[in-house]
Amino acid sequence: MNSSSLVGKHQPSIAQPQIQEFSIRVPKNNKKKHNVMRFNAVLKVDFKEWKQVKMERENNMKDFKGLEEDMPKFGAGSEFGRDAREEARRKKFGITSRKYKPEDQPWILKANGKTGKKFKGIREGGVSENAAYYVFTHAPDGAIEAFPLHEWYNFQPIQRYKALSAEEAEQEFSRRNKVMNYFSLMLRKRLRNDEDGGEDGDLLDGEKGKKPTKKEKDLQISEMDEWMDSDDDDDSDSDVKEEKKKSDEEVDAKKKKKKGVIKKKKKKNASDDEAFEESDDGDEEGRECDYISDSSASDSELESQKEIKSVAEEDALRKLLASDEEDEDEEQADKKDDDEKNDEEDGKEKDEKDKDKSGKSNDKKKDKKKGKKKKDDGSDSFSDIESEAEQNKDYNKKPTSSQSSRSATPTPTITGTMDSLKRNIGSSSDLIQAKKMKLENSYSLSSSSSYISGSSESGITEDAVRRYLMRKPMTTTELLQKFKSKKTGLSSEQIVTIMTKILKNINPVSQKIKGKMYFSIKAQHHQQLH
Amino acid sequence: MxxxxxxxxxxxxxxxxxxxxxxxxxxxxxxxxxxxxxxxxxxxxxxxxxxxxxxxxxxxxxxxxxxxxxxxxxxxxxxxxxxxxxxxxxxxxxxxxxxxxNNNSDAIVPETxxxxxxxxxxxxxxxxxxxxxTYMKLKLESIKKASIPQRQVQQLQRAVQNFKPVSDHKHNIEYAEKKKAEGKKMRDDKDVVLDMLFAAFEKHQYYNIKDLVKITRQPVVYLKEILNEVCNYNLKNPHRNMWELKPEYRHYKNDKLTNTEMNKNNDSD
Structure with a gap:
């Protein structure tokens, strides 16, 4: 019986309108509740085809209870009156638990046995808010029976397969590509087989090509080695290392102090905050312009800022050195020295890169280097020594507490001639410097770059000195004072050594005013170097 | 069910x-x-x-x-x-x-x-x-009904007293009466108390002292005396502040669990 039969009970006659009348009853049967089940038309559900349909309420007891631990209700491990206590505890926190109502759970509908489709019917709200729904069916006696509809359930199919998670899907997707590329995979394999012979040859060639270069390097270093052994003992080496360690420790301690100082300064001038950003080129330059006209107080501030950077640089270098120093072995000291030198070279190269970053172009340096070399070649080395002596005189005239012990130090760049001179000096106090020089020499030989050992560590760089000299003429003492105020962690001797080297490199214009030697660089001169 | x-x-x-x-x-x-x-x-x-x-x-x-x-x-x-x-x-x-x-149906064959x-x-x-x-009238009425605000202002002549202090609350009186009827908790024979305790611990492993007092109806001091003999007191979480039988007195079916519990006790002791 369907609607058509409902409508078409009387045979239609053409002439007059047909009238059918049904009486409607509303049977009172409270036990039976009528509900609507709704399926999407796409699913093509046909009730006629259903055989053996089972329905059940979904069991959401677990979800409802949440993540409660499974406590035994009685017997071993059970607590008396636990549920009641839990409930009371929750109530204390204002949580009143609702009771689990199985009749509020969605329906699970399984059509046509186990292999058939599965649906989940979720109750819909708000359908019968403003209107009531009735279902009209035919009673056996021809009347219509109306039953109120209580709930609407929207039935949706349940997937029988498991959906992939995002990661799994990703994995599968990548695998899909692989599968698709089997042909090209084979092709590639074949091609590779063909090429194999050629490649091997190439490899061999490459090895051959590489080997000689390596040997060259080795040779260089071994040369240095011989040279080193001739004028140095192993003892002195270890001394040097100890010295270095000490200085490192000092630096560490000082660094801590510095941090405190920096913090204070930050508080002082909050307006200059952006200047404290970790080394940006632009910042630095801006500052420079600023403090040319500034008082000396701001100068010192800037110096401290510079310090921060230099300390950071130093850190990396020290790490490199420290790793080497750990495996000290006196017997294999010479060999180790080689390694160290290599490492140090690396470190220096790194350092150079850092410098590049901080806006000082490498080209400039190379230019400088060239100039320096030319000078070395052209003017005889003796004149250099003379100037050195002059400088020393200067120091002696204005003695500071530390400089008194200092003896004449040869310049590092002059390798051959200075060597003999050094031997003559040969005093134990100079051993440290000699070692340094050696390192310097080896470096200048192998990579031929104007690096001054310890300078970057202490923050005394060529550029810094250059900047000072560009601003106004200075005596060496003044220069030294500038760097000493930075607390470089180096002994005054070391600073002096480094300073002389730097001055040598820069080759500033010197003029005597009131019996004092003033060094200065003209801005133009500096620019010409570029 | x-x-x-x-x-x-x-x-x-x-x-x-x-x-x-x-x-x-x-x-x-x-x-x-x-x-x-x-x-x-x-x-x-x-x-x-x-x-x-x-x-x-x-x-x-x-x-x-x-x-x-x-x-x-x-x-x-x-x-x-x-x-x-x-x-x-x-x-x-x-x-x-x-x-x-129907829940209240007394049918012989239970309905499913x-x-x-x-x-x-x-x-x-x-x-x-x-x-x-008629329809328009109906609608009119419903609209009128809907337009009446749910809360209306009402002027009060006197302050409304909605809280009246009570000297003795009803449940307090009830409780006192119950206590009176029960009388003081009497010390029973120790064996009787032990029997009660064992019966209780058969059902559950852990008990709070309050619950045990309720079950055995013994004075707390006396009960604690007995409990100290046959039970351990848990000081640590889980089952904090609860009593359980000493290992030698208990034989629960789930051996594994009891074993672990025993270990725990040994640790705590």
């Missing part, structure tokens, strides 16, 4: 599965009338008028008996309604009924929950009243 049965799988009776039924949307005022009407009487008449080569007109006419079913103060409802017929599209609608047994397929909805009908006077 009830939850397990309600989650059980039930067969859907498919005897009426291919029967076509009508879904009728009716106004609430009709629905309320129909709800009140007894099941045996005719509540309305459905009339299908078919003109030649035209759509069938379906009308609904409420019966006099239903119209007469009204409470004092209620307004008349329209008698004649038109039913708009639409077909169900884009979805498949079915009707199923759910038979739940049953599910029936009642048919497929083939047509949707919407019941519309004719816009006559």
């Amino acid at each position: 009830s939850t397990s049965s309600s989650h059980a799988e039930k067969d859907l009776d498919l005897a009426n599965a291919d029967r076509g039924v009508w879904l009728v949307k009716v106004p609430k005022y009709i629905a309320s009338k129909w709800e009140k009407a007894p099941g045996s009487i005719e509540v309305a008449k459905l009339r299908i008028t078919k003109h030649f080569k035209q759509k069938a007109e379906v009308t609904l006419k409420l019966s006099e008996a239903v119209l007469a079913l009204k409470e004092p103060g209620e307004h008349d409802i329209p008698k004649q309604h038109k039913l708009d017929v639409t077909t169900v599209i884009q979805q498949t609608l079915g009707v199923f009924s759910h038979l739940t047994p 929950e049953k599910l029936f397929m009642e048919g497929k909805i083939v047509q949707k009908l919407e019941c519309r009243p004719h816009a006559d006077n």
Whole structure:
């Protein structure tokens, strides 16, 4: 019986309108509740085809209870009156638990046995808010029976397969590509087989090509080695290392102090905050312009800022050195020295890169280097020594507490001639410097770059000195004072050594005013170097 | 019990599965009338008028008996309604009924929950009243009703006392009386108390002292004396501040669990 039969009970006659009348009853049967089940038309559900349909309420007891631990209700491990206590505890926190109502759970509908489709019917709200729904069916006696509809359930199919998670899907997707590329995979394999012979040859060639270069390097270093052994003992080496360690420790301690100082300064001038950003080129330059006209107080501030950077640089270098120093072995000291030198070279190269970053172009340096070399070649080395002596005189005239012990130090760049001179000096106090020089020499030989050992560590760089000299003429003492105020962690001797080297490199214009030697660089001169 | 049965799988009776039924949307005022009407009487008449080569007109006419079913103060409802017929599209609608047994039924054969397929909805009908006077009056009334604010201002002559202090609350009195009736807790024979305790610990492993006092009805001091002999007191979480039998006194079925518990106790001791 369907609607058509409902409508078409009387045979239609053409002439007059047909009238059918049904009486409607509303049977009172409270036990039976009528509900609507709704399926999407796409699913093509046909009730006629259903055989053996089972329905059940979904069991959401677990979800409802949440993540409660499974406590035994009685017997071993059970607590008396636990549920009641839990409930009371929750109530204390204002949580009143609702009771689990199985009749509020969605329906699970399984059509046509186990292999058939599965649906989940979720109750819909708000359908019968403003209107009531009735279902009209035919009673056996021809009347219509109306039953109120209580709930609407929207039935949706349940997937029988498991959906992939995002990661799994990703994995599968990548695998899909692989599968698709089997042909090209084979092709590639074949091609590779063909090429194999050629490649091997190439490899061999490459090895051959590489080997000689390596040997060259080795040779260089071994040369240095011989040279080193001739004028140095192993003892002195270890001394040097100890010295270095000490200085490192000092630096560490000082660094801590510095941090405190920096913090204070930050508080002082909050307006200059952006200047404290970790080394940006632009910042630095801006500052420079600023403090040319500034008082000396701001100068010192800037110096401290510079310090921060230099300390950071130093850190990396020290790490490199420290790793080497750990495996000290006196017997294999010479060999180790080689390694160290290599490492140090690396470190220096790194350092150079850092410098590049901080806006000082490498080209400039190379230019400088060239100039320096030319000078070395052209003017005889003796004149250099003379100037050195002059400088020393200067120091002696204005003695500071530390400089008194200092003896004449040869310049590092002059390798051959200075060597003999050094031997003559040969005093134990100079051993440290000699070692340094050696390192310097080896470096200048192998990579031929104007690096001054310890300078970057202490923050005394060529550029810094250059900047000072560009601003106004200075005596060496003044220069030294500038760097000493930075607390470089180096002994005054070391600073002096480094300073002389730097001055040598820069080759500033010197003029005597009131019996004092003033060094200065003209801005133009500096620019010409570029 | 009830939850397990309600989650059980039930067969859907498919005897009426291919029967076509009508879904009728009716106004609430009709629905309320129909709800009140007894099941045996005719509540309305459905009339299908078919003109030649035209759509069938379906009308609904409420019966006099239903119209007469009204409470004092209620307004008349329209008698004649038109039913708009639409077909169900884009979805498949079915009707199923759910038979739940009466809880209070003393039937010899216990009724079980049953599910029936009642048919497929083939047509949707919407019941519309004719816009006559009675309907307009009805609407007017409902609008007026809706426009009355739910909260109204009311002037008070005196302060309203909604809290009255009570010297002795009712539950306090009850409690005192109960206590009096019980009398003081008497120290029973130790064996009797132990029996009670063992019986209690058979059911659960852990007890709070309060609960044990309630169960055994012994003075706390005396009970603690006995408990110290046969029980361990847990100082640590889980089961903090709870008593359990000493390992030598207990034999729960779940050996594993008890073993672990024993270890725990040893640790704590």
